[in-house]
Amino acid sequence: MEKNVAIEVIEKIKSDLGQSLVEKPIKRTKIEDTIRESLKNSVENLFDVEKISLLQKIKISEKPFVIAFFGVNGSGKTTTIAKIADLLKNNKISCVLAASDTFRAASIEQLQIHADKLGVRLIKHDYGSDPAAVAFDAIKHAKAKNIDVVLIDTAGRLHSNVNLMEEMKKIVKVAKPDLKVFVGEAITGNDCVEQAKTFNEAVGIDGIILAKADIDEKGGAAISVSYVTKKPILYLGTGQEYSDLKEFEPDLVVEGLGL
Numbered sequence: 264m265e266k267n268v269a270i271e272v273i274e275k276i277k278s279d280l281g282q283s284l285v286e287k288p289i290k291r292t293k294i295e296d297t298i299r300e301s302l303k304n305s306v307e308n309l310f311d312v313e314k315i316s317l318l319q320k321i322k323i324s325e326k327p328f329v330i331a332f333f334g335v336n337g338s339g340k341t342t343t344i345a346k347i348a349d350l351l352k353n354n355k356i357s358c359v360l361a362a363s364d365t366f367r368a369a370s371i372e373q374l375q376i377h378a379d380k381l382g383v384r385l386i387k388h389d390y391g392s393d394p395a396a397v398a399f400d401a402i403k404h405a406k407a408k409n410i411d412v413v414l415i416d417t418a419g420r421l422h423s424n425v426n427l428m429e430e431m432k433k434i435v436k437v438a439k440p441d442l443k444v445f446v447g448e449a450i451t452g453n454d455c456v457e458q459a460k461t462f463n464e465a466v467g468i469d470g471i472i473l474a475k476a477d478i479d480e481k482g483g484a485a486i487s488v489s490y491v492t493k494k495p496i497l498y499l500g501t502g503q504e505y506s507d508l509k510e511f512e513p514d515l516v517v518e519g520l521g522l
Contacts, residue, residue: 266520267452269487272309279305303522309490310513315470317347317497318354320442321412327359327405329413329438331398333431333462334446336367336419339474339500343446344414345377346498349505351412352381358412361401362387363394363434366418366427374416381505384410394418394430395437402438415440428465435466443468444497447484449476455484456491463492474500477507485516 264273283301321328330347334340344360351358360378362385364370371387378385386401398415405413417434418427435443445468447455455473462468471488476499489496496511 266486267484269453269456269491272487272490275309275490276302276305279308299522303517306486306517306520306522307513309486310496310516312489312493312495314495315442315497317442317470318350318356321351321356324441326409326411327402327413328411328442329398329402329415329440330442330444331363331415331417331434331438331440332444332446333417333466333468334419335458338419338446338448338458340419340446341370341373341377341416342503343472343474343498343500343508344374344416345381346500346505346508348377348381348383348414350508352383356411357409358383358414359401359405359408359410360385361398361413361415363397364416364418365390365392365394365397370416370418395433398434398438413438431466442470444470444472445492445494446472446474447488449473449484449499452484453487456487459488459492459494463494468492468494470495470497472496472498472500473511476509477501485511486520 280301289297332340332344348358360374360383362371362374365388375385386397386404388397401413415438417431443466445459445462447459459471471494473485473496499509499511501507501509
């Protein structure tokens with residue numbers, strides 16, 4: 264609880280500990296080791312979801328491979344998209360960005376700066392225009408130019424904003440993304456888990472990227488979000504540079520908990 268872990272996860276860990284410890288003969292000298300081992304196994308099992316290797320998936324799929332990114336405002340979504348674009352570029356996979364956040368002031372300019380730095384094309388319309396139309400145009404461009412991947416930025420929305428949620432569903436309907444990624448802030452703990460749950464209910468997310476994981480001392484979001492949504496964590500954002508994107512390994516979380 265101190266580490267901001269979701270209640271569902273705490274209940275699971277309690278149940279696991281009960282099964283492996285209660286009414287079992289344990290030597291007095293081994294009690295602490297046994298508890299620690301049981302806790303470690305329980306936490307490792309939280310990540311028992313099918314892993315997705317993004318680069319592998321792109322390579323074996325039809326072009327263009329479409330990825331849509333979702334999350335609340337300020338979750339680091341735009342920066343995460345730039346990091347993914349950089350990762351693709353370094354693996355000789357071409358991509359185009361779609362500025363489907365036509366809602367928030369300066370969002371298009373922010374994405375344009377990243378696109379210019381990375382040397383990739385950005386497809387954009389004016390503010391207030393239909394986000395689904397932007398995504399559609401980006402996919403059309405990718406097909407015409409034989410580009411491998413389309414990365415769609417969407418308006419950061421509070422899960423309580425019904426209009427924006429409907430708009431997001433429309434983007435999914437039009438763009439038919441091959442992968443729907445929720446970007447959350449590791450440091451927001453249980454809030455991040457609740458957001459992921461809501462987005463999953465609305466559009467059915469396929470995977471998770473946790474931004475700002477380098478300043479997350481508790482690890483609560485990483486422990487909980489995958490278990491609660493039953494979706495894999497793909498990457499952790501670990502800094503401001505484009506290269507600060509780490510493939511997720513459950514062992515890192517287990518180590519972070521001191522197990």
